[in-house]
Amino acid sequence: MNEAVEHLLQRFGEAVTEWTQVRANEVRLTVAPSHWREVAQFLHDDPLWQMDYPADLTVWDTGTAFGVYLRLWSSVHNTNVVVLTSIPRDEPRIASLASLYPGVNWHEREMYDMYGVIFEGHPNLKRILLPDDWEGFPFRKDYVAEPSGDPLHGPQPVN
Amino acid sequence: MGVKERLEQGLIKVPGGSILIAKIADIMAWARKSSMWSLTFGLSCCAIEMMATAASRYDLDRFGMFFRATPRQADVMIVAGWVSVKMAPFIKRLYEQMPEPKYVIAMGGCASAGGPYRDSITIVKGVDQFVPVDVYVYGCPPRPENLILGILKLQERIRREHLAEKNGLPKPVREPIIITETGATG
């Protein structure tokens, strides 16, 4: 896969801040959030990569920033790539990949639902798992639920 | 003569004849207990055990239980699984759509009290917070035998309720039946 990584580095240079070969057919890349969409597009189109299968996309909260994790697979080369980036917590915005990979559409909606990350350019960014009138983003580390006495509405008290 | 055995109280035998005379309330109570139709309403893991209870080996049809897809034809609702705040209004609505008299079986830990998800903010801590529950069945998920015991106990109760009414006794307060590891209480 070295040749493919070289090709990617030539194209993006500084935007790919780190890369490691995890296994023979797996590479882990860390990219700048500003180039998120471009890197994904390159991985999708480039004949050396041809990452045509969106396996997974998720977000996690480190307490200071949101990490974004994207895993792709190539049905042509049987190679895997994990792309990581980090976005600020007070301005959680990143480009949406839903038009490139329709499979991440629901993953992005879920991450909006749970973390409040805005995926720019997403066709239908709204709550998916929680009720539409839920307040706050419960997967954030600083989320505190207000107990509600009504069993049919809102967060449930723990007792 | 299954009918005769089960209607032993309040049955008048006509000498020399083969006619059984009983009060219509008794016959109805017997009929209702023997044909408790259940709502096809599965939530999660317990629903799979509920399906297994209805399937080949455990065969709920033996007890007159038959699954109906609409609440309008159902007598008993088996809440089989955890109840989230998003689902709770639907369960309440389904319960309200069922005709009286109606019964609720809370199957498993989640429907009874929240189960392993008791500290989750989106889970209602037991379906009894918004609908009255007649039977709590222990287990996560309960074995089919447990569920069947709960159903049998509920049948006994339905039978007894109406006998009490007939004999002029005050109608018993509906204390819930609790199926535990060692048997049934309540």
Place this chain on the structure above:
Amino acid sequence: MPVSPEKPSTLSTVEILSQGMVINVGPQHPSTHGVLRLILTLDGEQILQCEPVIGYLHRGLEKMMERRPYRHNIPFTDRLDYLAALSNNLGICQCIERLGGVEVPERAKYIRVLLMELQRIASHLVFLGTFGTDLGATTMFLYAFREREMVLDLLEECTGARLTYNWIRVGGVPDDLPEGFGEKVLAFVKLFRERIEEYDQLLTRNRIFRSRTQGIGVLPKEMALAYGVSGPVLRASGVAYDIRKVDPYEVYDRVEFEVPVFDRGDVWARYLVRMEELRQSLRIIEQVLRDMPDGPVQTKLPKIFKPPAGIAYSRVESPRGELSFMMVSDGSPNPVRVHIRAPSFVNLSVLPRLLEGAKVADLVAILGSIDVVLGEIDR
């Protein structure tokens, strides 16, 4: 079913179009396989638009896992995809093992594969039963559950539970197989081979069943890949993506089996893939029992398990597709983040595309062929 009047904001999430009729299916519906709700826009009998509404079982499982030590989270995974609890157990255990660099003894690997394949048979039998019922062959339900009880008896003898096994541990399995287990499994394999023939007679060679499934709900290969669907749904569309072959785990690289792939991409092909997988699972079980070495089944681990900081993911082929756990650790006893890539979640996201232009009567067949489990979709 009408929705609650108390919560007007959840009433409808699609705008009512000037043409077409909006019809609501679920969340309580006998054929939605759980509490799935579909808002359909119809033109006569044709579906113009479908919007799935999910989340009726949401319990914030991923967040709950962050509050518990790594190994305390294994019982939760039983209740994710409750038809394949062991696959989910294995998924999370593999992820923790990769994060902490834990080795698994050889015998435990074989036991895991044996249990996985028994679990796959039990899960596919539920698919066959419910799918048959959905299409009007109610007998199939009774047949499939008869055999499923046999598998459950075997699994219960080994693990002590019927549905939520909680039997895979980090670093192996908790205990060895019970005595005489292999013979019982082989007896079942022999019997089950004959029973698959019965299913073939009942469904595969059934004219009505064929006309209700063939050419319905076609998912082209490119769309299947772009949507990231996995498991039998993807293999029925002509992509040989099976984690057991693509990224072999445990001892799947040492057993011989074939991955059934069909190009048709319709409901019929998805059914055939699962039928063939049943046969392949039997092959794997026989080989595993033949080759299983003796030895320990569990690696000793410290009482407080703290994996080094980092990110790890694992993927296993659950009966529904690629089940992947992703964990972030910061070196403390609790994970920072656990993410579950549930195969049903992704597979369901392609449903609106499959239903575009389909007939309402085929909705049940198409949805049934995807074989979703709402427990893992909503998490």
